[in-house]
């Protein structure tokens with residue numbers, strides 16, 4: 001892990017209520033996938049290419065829903081006001097200042113309109129995407145989508161890896177089920193039928209996705225895809241992009257590490273839509289490996305929460321700066337001029353030697 005990120009994590013651990021630290025840090029079950037997401041990156045290496053570099057590198061990536069000045073976006077995570085009193089407002093400001101996208105969660109502790117306003121107060125062109133879980137009551141989903149559109153969000157991220165809630169042992173041990181007094185999921189107010197809670201339903205289907213897509217003209221990303229066949233179905237159902245993710249090891253503890261699932265999804269999608277990866281990205285080298293395996297960008301979840309807890313917007317800014325700086329350095333070391341120079345032939349598995357057929 002990048003040492004700066006490790007320091008921020010330790011600062012976050014020191015300042016956070018241990019119950020809230022464990023909510024952020026923990027995973028499902030025995031936390032096998034949680035560990036594997038990071039470990040899988042350490043099993044991969046990048047072959048440098050020589051004599052083809054450039055003094056300054058262009059890190060820009062264009063995605064449906066916004067331009068990123070670095071190929072790292074802020075993955076949706078719930079309850080930022082547990083980390084810092086400003087919550088998602090601080091995260092939004094930092095992401096906008098860094099020139100990247102905040103994917104703001106439906107389970108945010110600041111209403112989406114205020115999140116977008118915070119981002120735009122820093123950069124009038126900032127892009128904020130809205131993440132939601134498709135609700136079995138489609139009137140609720142439609143209302144959330146409409147709120148996101150009205151707020152000025154430029155894409156929707158539909159999370160589909162949660163047919164049921166993940167069982168987080170640390171939360172169970174602490175008895176952590178509810179937000180403390182004074183905090184609420186602000187997007188979940190005044191919804192049809194008086195609904196107040198996010199519902200996970202195993203009956204949500206591709207039909208729900210099709211109907212959701214009909215309610216909006218925003219680009220729609222599908223988050224939580226691991227099976228290549230689902231990636232193909234996603235493209236057939238008209239998504240603008242796919243996020244390869246195991247929810248940071250918080251849903252199935254039998255899932256593969258996110259980076260291990262990435263190449264097959266990239267191959268299945270075959271360039272028809274961009275693929276973003278999240279899970280276990282802890283340094284610029286991980287960003288480079290993911291891009292070399294075909295991701296257009298990566299998402300970071302927990303490191304942003306550590307930065308937020310440690311130092312509010314400045315801490316989130318530090319996380320994004322560290323990742324940008326380290327990614328740029330690794331790109332230079334690989335003889336890369338821009339992210340497109342990171343290709344799959346550069347990636348080797350440690351301990352297995354290098355194929356003479358590389359490239």
Ligand SMILES: Cc1cc2nc3c(=O)[nH]c(=O)nc-3n(C[C@H](O)[C@H](O)[C@H](O)COP(=O)(O)O)c2cc1C
Nearest residue numbers: 024075076077078105159247248279280300301302
């Ligand atoms: C505390 C926490 C809350 C999360 N909440 C959500 C959420 O509300 N919606 C969602 O789609 N993903 C959620 N995720 C998953 C992240 O979007 C992302 O997939 C994951 O954090 C990436 O792994 P990383 O933390 O190793 O970077 C959450 C993750 C964490 C750690």
Ligand SMILES: CC(C)CC(=O)C(=O)O
Nearest residue numbers: 077078107165198247250
């Ligand atoms: C269920 C949500 C409220 C948050 C979430 O996705 C998570 O904690 O992983």
